[in-house]
Amino acid sequence: MHQFAHDIEPTLRASGAHLVYAGGEDLLALAPVPNALSAARAVADAFDRAFSSFEVRPSISIGVAVRHILPPLRALRRATQRALQRAKNSDALVAPRRASLAVNVAPRHGGELMACGPLALHGALPGIGAAGYERHLQWWVDVLRSGQLPMGLPYTVREGIDRAPDNPALFAARLRRQLERSDATAEVVDWLISRFELRYLRQATMDRADEVMSELLVARWLAQHQTE
Secondary structure: OHHHHHHHHHHHHHOOOEEEEEEOOEEEEEOOHHHHHHHHHHHHHHHHHHOOOOOOOOOOOEEEEEOOOOOOHHHHHHHHHHHHHHHHOOOOOOOOOOOEEEEEEOOOOOOOEEEEEEOOOEEEEOOOEEEOHHHHHHHHHHHHHOOOOOOOHHHHHHHHHHHOOOOHHHHHHHHHHHHHOOOOOHHHHHHHHHHHHHHHHOOOOHHHHHHHHHHHHHHHHHHHHOOO
16 A cells, blocks of 8 residues: 555656645545546556555545636545545446546536446447546547537436436437437447446436436536636
């Protein structure tokens, strides 16, 4: 653990982040919005390297809070702690080993938005392949910023769920028709539908659909702020 704390500062610096403090497995760092997700991955990878020789490896949970520059550091730290708590409390479907990442953003008009998922490689992204949760979020950001998917997609999805809460197949058909009218490629449309099939359509629970909704809303916020 001491070695991890010792080595993390240059790792973060190479990721465009600044270490505030590190003690054992507890650390706090600051990063520009465009570097936040990659810095989280760098921390997770450094942790895995530090314990690669252990027969039973410990896992790491990471909380990221994204805020405007005006809030005091104390408030930012509390927001980060809420994200970390969400990551640690992830259920078995989201993060079986608790090696998870939670991202907390706060739009100026509205409450906090939280997205959470496993740091381990899972699923496959169109044109990328298997990737951890931070890459999944960044993928959402990239396709929203590129215009492949409309910025209003989260609200379109919400409306679709509200109109067909007990008919997942109808919801999926409507969503596919709407996406096919956008600039999204067929591969992106298929991947997005598969996400809802995993979290909502197969389980038919609004909670799972809300998890994907949260991912979309967080990614939308990041897409609007990564270049500011």
